[in-house]
Amino acid sequence: MRELRTVLVMVSPLLTGLIQYVAESRIRQPHARLSIIAEISDLEHLPRELREMKPDLVIFGPASDAAQRAAASAAARARVLTLSENLSSVLGPGPDDVDSLTLDTLTKRLSDILQET
Amino acid sequence: MSAIDTINAGLAAGCVVSDTQLFKNALIVSEVRFLRDSLVAILQGETSLGVCAQAATLEEAVVSAKASQPAVVLLDVAFPGGTKTVAQLRCTLLQSKIIAFGIRETEEHVLAWAEAGIAGYVPNTASVEDLISLVEQISRGEQSCPSRIAGSLLRRIASGGRRATLQPESTALTRRESEIMRLVTAGYSNKDIARQLRISLGTTKSHVHNLLGKLSLRRRTDVMARMHGVRHEGIDFDGS
Secondary structure, three states: OOOEEEEOOOHHHHHHHHHHHHHHHHHHOOOOOOOOOOOEEEOOOOOHHHHHHHHOOEEOOOOOHHHHHHHHHOOOOOOOEEEEEOOEEEEOOOOEEEEOHHHHHHHHHHHHHHOOO | OOOOHHHHHHHHOOOOOOOOHHHHHEEEEEOOOOHHHHHHHHHHOOOOOOOEEEOOOHHHHHHHHHHHHEEEEEEEEOOOOOOOHHHHHHHEEEEEOOEEEEEEEOOHHHHHHHHHHEEEEEOOOOHHHHHHHHHHHHOOOOOOOOHHHHHHHHHHHHHHHHHHHHHHOOHOOOOHHHHHHHHHHHHOHHHHHHHHOOOOOHHHHHHHHHHHOOOOOHHHHHHHHHHHHHOOOOOOOOOO
8 A cells, every 4th residue: 555655744743633533534545545754843954854754745734934945845746735824724735725624625635645646 | 311311321231331421512612623623523433522512603602502511611722712711601601611722731821721710621732642531531520730730730729829819800800891901001091091982081980990999909000010911921811
């Protein structure tokens, strides 16, 4: 089974658990699954860590623009999802992809990414 | 099924009914839909709690609470109104345990929420598993917390809740008095306040007098000092 190697950046432990719940309970993809390989809360070494880990997906919690730019350049082939500051929206992976953050939209967004891998 | 029915059913079946099984419903209060939906799904799947309702606003919470009288209310600390929400919910939910989740586990924050009337809290460092475990603990009347927090709570009790009386009891104030407290804090004179609120000078003086009495203060400058002190600590007592 293919693993979508995922890094969470600035995502609280509770939110991490909720994302894992979505990944494990709601996504039905027979050939691929989301695998969280790291949770990063220190942005200082983020570019280097992302370069070394080469993730397929990076999910940002309420993160700064600078952190996102750093991630985009350090993990060029990774898809990036960003959860908005007030957790009302999910942005990415395309620059114009913006949706309300709900169980359904996050499930669909992650399913689509898994499907494409 | 009532709590008594649950116990009887358990006894009839020859099994032990845990305390948490008595808490059959919960209300989740958060502005964040994703949090509400996913917590409902997880709590219903992983605990003996049956989530009866969720609410995105205080009005929704009060309506839901009146209808269902939940045993447990899980309140997102980012909810507008801050600690004041606890008092508002407690007016409706006399029997419910209010659990604040997402609290920064500093002494100031935990004590402020404790004084507001929560039954327990879930820190912002908690995982889903921690949250489930803490909700069940708090339902049983327990609370795990770092020793420094326990120490602070003991000191607070030993001091007779002195600090509690030093903090503004905004719940004891009327809406008008709260409004006036803000204006006093902003440096408005009685005349300015009267003009701003379109009330007479005499009425304004009366409100200020009552306000000082409720806060156990002597001068309006004391109100300013206290409110500036509260804001300096970064504790949101009134959602402003």
